[in-house]
Amino acid sequence: MSSSLLKRLEQVSRLTENAVLILLLLSMIVLAAGQIILRNVFDTGIIWTDELLRILVLWLGLAGAVVASRDRRHIKIDVLSRFLNDSWQRIAGVVTCVFTAFVCALVAWHAGVFVSGTFQFGDTVMGGAPAWIFQSILPIGFGLIAYRYLVYGLATLLGKELG
Amino acid sequence: MDLIVPIVLIVLALFGAPLFAVIAASALWGFYRSTDEGAWELLQIVPVEVYRIAEMPILLAIPLFTFAGYLLSESGAPRRLVRLSNALLGWLPGGLSVVALAACAFFTAFTGASGVTIIALGAILYPALQQAKYDDNFSLGLITTSGSLGLLFAPSLPLILYGIVAEVSIDQLFLAGIFPGLVMLLMLSLYSFWHNRHLRSSNRFSWREVVAAVNEAKWEIPLPIIVLGGIYSGYFAVSEAAAVTAVYVLVIDLFVLREVRLSQLPQIVRESMLLVGGILIILGVSLASTNYMIDAEIPSRLFEFVSQKIDSPLTFLLLLNIFLLVLGAILDIFSAIVLVVPLILPVAMGFDIHPVHLGIIFLANMQLGYVTPPVGLNLFIASYRFDESIMKIYASTLPFLLILLLSVLIITYWPTLSLALL
Numbered sequence: 001m002s003s004s005l006l007k008r009l010e011q012v013s014r015l016t017e018n019a020v021l022i023l024l025l026l027s028m029i030v031l032a033a034g035q036i037i038l039r040n041v042f043d044t045g046i047i048w049t050d051e052l053l054r055i056l057v058l059w060l061g062l063a064g065a066v067v068a069s070r071d072r073r074h075i076k077i078d079v080l081s082r083f084l085n086d087s088w089q090r091i092a093g094v095v096t097c098v099f100t101a102f103v104c105a106l107v108a109w110h111a112g113v114f115v116s117g118t119f120q121f122g123d124t125v126m127g128g129a130p131a132w133i134f135q136s137i138l139p140i141g142f143g144l145i146a147y148r149y150l151v152y153g154l155a156t157l158l159g160k161e162l163g
Numbered sequence: 164m165d166l167i168v169p170i171v172l173i174v175l176a177l178f179g180a181p182l183f184a185v186i187a188a189s190a191l192w193g194f195y196r197s198t199d200e201g202a203w204e205l206l207q208i209v210p211v212e213v214y215r216i217a218e219m220p221i222l223l224a225i226p227l228f229t230f231a232g233y234l235l236s237e238s239g240a241p242r243r244l245v246r247l248s249n250a251l252l253g254w255l256p257g258g259l260s261v262v263a264l265a266a267c268a269f270f271t272a273f274t275g276a277s278g279v280t281i282i283a284l285g286a287i288l289y290p291a292l293q294q295a296k297y298d299d300n301f302s303l304g305l306i307t308t309s310g311s312l313g314l315l316f317a318p319s320l321p322l323i324l325y326g327i328v329a330e331v332s333i334d335q336l337f338l339a340g341i342f343p344g345l346v347m348l349l350m351l352s353l354y355s356f357w358h359n360r361h362l363r364s365s366n367r368f369s370w371r372e373v374v375a376a377v378n379e380a381k382w383e384i385p386l387p388i389i390v391l392g393g394i395y396s397g398y399f400a401v402s403e404a405a406a407v408t409a410v411y412v413l414v415i416d417l418f419v420l421r422e423v424r425l426s427q428l429p430q431i432v433r434e435s436m437l438l439v440g441g442i443l444i445i446l447g448v449s450l451a452s453t454n455y456m457i458d459a460e461i462p463s464r465l466f467e468f469v470s471q472k473i474d475s476p477l478t479f480l481l482l483l484n485i486f487l488l489v490l491g492a493i494l495d496i497f498s499a500i501v502l503v504v505p506l507i508l509p510v511a512m513g514f515d516i517h518p519v520h521l522g523i524i525f526l527a528n529m530q531l532g533y534v535t536p537p538v539g540l541n542l543f544i545a546s547y548r549f550d551e552s553i554m555k556i557y558a559s560t561l562p563f564l565l566i567l568l569l570s571v572l573i574i575t576y577w578p579t580l581s582l583a584l585l
Binding site: 017018021022025028029032033035036050053054055057058060061062063064065066067068071073074075076077078079080081092093095096099100103104106107110111113114134135138139142 | 175180181182184206214222226399403405410428438442444445494495497537538
C-alpha cells in the first residue's frame with residue numbers, strides 16, 4: 001500500500017471520528033434542551049428521551065475514548081519512562097501498547113458475548129427498541145481502541161512515527 | 164501470581180500504560196481469580212459494569228459542561244473576564260494579581276481544571292503581570308497555581324464526579340464548596356497583596372470602566388446565575404442546567420457574538436470530548452474494579468485495619484491528608500476520585516466524617532496535587548506554555564503551594580466551613 005493512500009485513510013477516519021462526535025453531541029444538546037422546553041412550556045415530555053440521553057452519554061464517552069486513543073492522550077501516570085534512554089523508551093512503549101491492546105481486546109470479546117446474549121434474549125430499551133444495538137458500542141469501542149494500540153505498538157516496534 | 168500481577172500492573176502504569184487499561188486489567192484479573200480454576204465467564208462483568216455509564220442520569224452534565232467550557236475558552240470570554248475583574252479590583256496595590264486569582268477561579272469552575280485555564284487565561288494574564296512590573300517568579304507561580312483554583316466552585320467537573328461516585332447530592336456539594344473555595348482565594352489574595360505591597364497600581368477605580376466592562380461581558384455574566392440560580396430555585400436539575408449552559412454558550416458564541424466560527428467547531432468538539440472520553444472510560448472500568456473490591460470485602464477489611472491502628476477522627480484526618488497529598492502528586496484528580504473514594508468513604512464514615520465534607524477535603528487535597536512537584540499537571544502545562552524550565556516553575560510555585568497547604572488544613576479540620584450552608 002502506498003503511503004499517500006495510508007495518509008488518505010488516516011484523514012478520512014479522523015474526519016469520520018469528528019463527524020460522529022459532533023453528531024452525538026449535537027443530538028444530546030438538542031434532546032436535552034428539547035426536553036426542558038417541552039416540560040416547562042408545554043408541560044409534557046417524551047418518555048424515552050431520558051433513557052436515550054443516558055445511552056448517548058455512553059456512546060459519546062466511548063467515542064471520545066477511541067479518539068483519545070488515536071491522539072494517544074489517555075490519562076496516564078508515566079513517571080519512569082523519561083529516565084530511560086531512547087531504545088529502552090521504545091521497548092517500554094511497545095510493551096505498554098501491546099498490554100493495552102490485549103486488555104481492550106479481552107474486554108471487547110466479553111462485551112461481544114454480553115451483546116450476543118441480549119440479542120438472543122431479545123432485551124429491549126426505551127419501550128421496544130432492541131437493546132443490543134445500543135450496547136454494540138461496547139465491543140466496537142473497545143475493539144477500536146485495541147486496534148489503535150496494536151498499530152501504535154507495531155509502529156513503535158518498527159521505529160516508524162505515526163501522524 | 165497473586166503478588167506478581169499487581170506489581171506488574173503498577174510497573175506498567177508507571178511506564179506510561181493508560182490508566183484505564185491498568186484498572187480494567189486489575190478488574191479482569193480479580194474476577195478471573197475469584198474461583199480456583201479461573202472464572203473466564205465472569206470477565207463479562209467488566210463490560211457490563213462499563214455499560215452502567217448509561218444508567219447514571221447525572222453523567223449527562225459532564226459532556227455538556229465540558230463542551231461549554233471549551234467553547235468559552237475559545238471565545239473572547241477570557242479577555243472580557245479579565246477586563247471586568249480588572250475594573251473591579253485592579254486599582255488596589257497588587258490588584259492585578261488578585262484579578263488573576265478571581266478570573267482563574269471563575270473560569271476553572273466552568274472548565275474543570277483540565278489545564279485549559281492556564282492556556283486560555285495565562286496567555287492574557289502573564290504578559291499583563293510582566294508589563295505591570297510584577298516579578299517574574301511571582302507571576303509564574305501565581306498563574307500556575309491559579310489554574311486549578313476554582314475546583315471547589317460549582318459547576319466544576321470534579322465536584323460532579325465525586326457526587327456520582329460517593330452517591331451524595333451534587334446540589335449539596337456545590338453549596339459546600341463555596342466557603343472553602345473562598346478561604347483559598349482569600350489566603351492567596353492576602354499573600355499577593357503582601358508580596359506586592361510596594362507596587363502602586365497605575366489603574367484608578369473608574370465607574371465608567373466598570374460600566375463598560377460589565378456591558379462588554381453582559382452575555383457571560385448571566386452564566387453563573389443560570390447555573391446556580393436554576394439549580395437552587397429548584398427550576399433545573401444539575402444535568403438540565405448543563406444542557407441550558409451548553410445551548411446558551413453555543414448560541415451566544417456562534418450566532419450573537421460570532422467569536423467562534425462554525426469551522427472551529429469540529430476541533431472544539433474533538434478536544435472537549437477527548438477529555439470526556441478519557442474520564443468516562445476510567446469511570447466505567449473503575450465501576451468494575453470497585454465491584455470486585457466490594458465483593459472481596461476490601462473496604463470493610465481496610466476499615467477494620469485502620470480502626471485498630473487509629474482511634475481518633477483527628478488522627479485519621481491527618482493521615483488522610485498525607486495520603487491524599489501523595490496520591491494527588493501521582494494520580495490525576497479524575498482517576499483519584501473514581502479509584503480511591505469508594506475505598507475511603509466507608510472508612511471516613513466510620514470515623515463520623517460527613518461524606519460531603521470528605522468530598523471537599525478530597526478535592527482540596529487533589530488541588531494541591533496539581534502544583535506538587537515532581538509531576539503536578541499544572542507545573543508541566545505552565546512549563547510548556549511559558550517556555551520556562553520545570554525547575555524554575557517548581558521554585559516559583561513553592562510559596563503558593565505552602566499557602567494552599569495551610570488552607571487545606573483549615574478546610575480539613577474545620578468541617579463547619581463546608582457544612583454551614585447545607
